[in-house]
Amino acid sequence: MEPPAICFDRSFTEVFDDIINTLLTERAQTEAEYDAFIEFGERISDQRLTSPSCSHADISGRAITAHQEYAQPQAPTRLNLIRSAYQDTVMNLPFYTDEYDDTYFESISEEFGSEIATALTTPECFGPTALNALFNRIETAKSERQNHIDACDRERDSIETAADRLIPIDQELSTLTTVNFDLQSFGALDAHHNRLSILTDHCESAAQTRQETIRKHRDFYTISQEDMDVTAYFYREYDITYPVLAMCSDLTARITRFRERIERTVISSPE
Template sequence: MGVTTTPGANVEEVVDTTQRVVQHEITRTEREKRAFADFASRIRQIDTRTDRFTAGSDDVASRPVLTAGTDPCSGVGGTESGISEQIREAFRSTVMSLPFFEDEYAESYREALRREFGPEFETVLFNDECFTPSAKDALLDRIDRAKQQRNSLLRSCERELESVTDVGAELESIAEEVRFYEDAHFAEQDFGTLDAYRSHLLRLEDACEDLTADRQATIRHHRTTHGLTQDCCDLPEYLYDDLEHNYPILYLCSDVLGRVRELHDRTETAIVATFE
């Protein structure tokens, strides 16, 4: 990541944008979690009594029509009615009805089911005969897993927001001091003033390095929590893909640190000039 020189990045603007991105993801994920909870509630209400389509049932009209010789759970030859329609309507009116679903996923009903629950559920969810009580329980388990994944993402995003807020506030404070030194006329200062400048700039440099280490530790924690390998996209890359920098706070750390080091070099040059 390259180091910029003065005037440098607008620290407050980058921090604010980063916070808004994380907060947006938290809000979106909370809504997805609630949608899956609503979907689970709708699934629990579906009748999967084992005698629903048994021989002799009075509910003859509701039985699925199968072609002779067709395996009822093959996914071929069955009609999509009754239970499968209830599942479709439940998913569409909860998860797929989220206002950002189309822009975020741009998926059909079948594609969304496959992504969330795996291809093995396609047959079960498109054929009434296959949606047995055990299949219903398995689907509810998958829905619970989807909710837990959102829970995990929420925890990571909340930790990320806390880190961005804390590190961002420190960087904003340092950047304000940096602007003071950037406006100073070093050539007009005496040795004592320049030496004080140098000492304080060294402390600011240490502070920037500490903030960089804090951010890197947070990013490593994200990777460890989610069991990500080095070739996997990590949380900042996922969250900040649309921003100019995938690691905006690390970018700021580098930018401000570069400005502090530039000022330190100017101070050293000015100190030498006092002896000439």
């Protein structure tokens, strides 16, 4: 199910709940992928796949290398076992089709690289070197998932910090919608105006903190400014790429409108 659009006609509590649920789903799916790659690696560690003899003599006494043995008729069987293991683990995750919707070759190309994908689908190219490279790429895939899980946790911490700062501002501004500034004394209007200035500072501080978190994400993943950063990836299905920054902007705009109303009231009030 796609996450809802970020609509600021809802309370910020609801918006932040949606964001956190998105992160929890992303983390759960990434953890499931991590576990699937572990299971895949264990499945293909079976002795049928990993313990061919290094060499043996044929009836003529000539040595047959391990590479030659892999290229013998059992190679298709080994590749079928690998394919079945991959399809039964990684590609069998309940969300796989919705998230990726690709073929076996496309999937292994994305995960392990085109050379390994070719080796895993071409018996003549399959041998111990390709198998060892596959195991190395499985470890890389697991490491990438673990890094993404850690990123999900860091992002959730950042979102919860932002929620603690922005939700009270949203709630305070909501109460101001019921205030009739025309009936307020000059002292009350001045107090409101000063308070709004403080809230503006809080919004700017929250936005700066959030931008710093986004920068740290980019630095951790060594992402260029032209590439999609992990923060944008988290909210790729939303209609706003950086929802927290958008909320800061929304609050700042609302504060500005209140301040302008107060200033107009003060100017138009009789002395």
